[in-house]
Amino acid sequence: MVNAQVQAASRRFNITAPVADSPYVAGQIVPITYTLPDDASLPNVLGLKVYFTSRDASVPFFQATITEDADLSQGFSFKRTANTLVYYEHQLNYGIPKETKAGNYQIVFVDVKGGGNTTVPFIVRPYSASAAASATATSSKPGQASNIFLQGESAASTLSPPLLVVFALVLLSLL
Numbered sequence: 001m002v003n004a005q006v007q008a009a010s011r012r013f014n015i016t017a018p019v020a021d022s023p024y025v026a027g028q029i030v031p032i033t034y035t036l037p038d039d040a041s042l043p044n045v046l047g048l049k050v051y052f053t054s055r056d057a058s059v060p061f062f063q064a065t066i067t068e069d070a071d072l073s074q075g076f077s078f079k080r081t082a083n084t085l086v087y088y089e090h091q092l093n094y095g096i097p098k099e100t101k102a103g104n105y106q107i108v109f110v111d112v113k114g115g116g117n118t119t120v121p122f123i124v125r126p127y128s129a130s131a132a133a134s135a136t137a138t139s140s141k142p143g144q145a146s147n148i149f150l151q152g153e154s155a156a157s158t159l160s161p162p163l164l165v166v167f168a169l170v171l172l173s174l175l
Contacts (some may be wrong), residue, residue: 008118012046026127027098038086044075045070047113052094059103066094098127
């Protein structure tokens with residue numbers, strides 16, 4: 001397997017995101033990435049549930065289910081290689097509710113077949129309207145690619161007529 005931030009005690013999977021003890025903000029997304037070895041028999045000995053839970057006494061206990069049955073498939077789209085090592089990478093996202101109190105939390109992977117828990121601790125900072133706005137500021141209409149250079153409906157609508165002339169002259173000089 002590839003080097004990871006957290007390796008399960010069973011050595012059957014690694015967790016590469018979130019990074020242990022990293023900060024996140026309520027109202028934003030925690031990326032969750034785990035890798036599996038190239039082993040066709042893995043689903044026979046590994047079954048994963050994934051939870052988001054609080055982990056300190058300063059915050060009321062909270063638990064949310066991220067998935068009851070994490071994907072263990074070894075399809076082509078999940079296949080990765082590092083040197084000559086083949087592994088499979090899967091990703092989940094968890095949107096931290098904006099009402100979540102600041103404090104220490106964790107992502108918990110529960111192996112329901114092999115037994116044992118593997119946790120990744122991290123910090124949740126309080127919700128900030130400006131942080132939520134910046135996270136959605138670059139979002140685009142559904143089905144439309146995002147472009148940081150377009151502020152309106154098209155590039156031409158944001159260029160003044162004199163600037164368009166200069167742009168056209170530069171293009172002509174390149175021909």
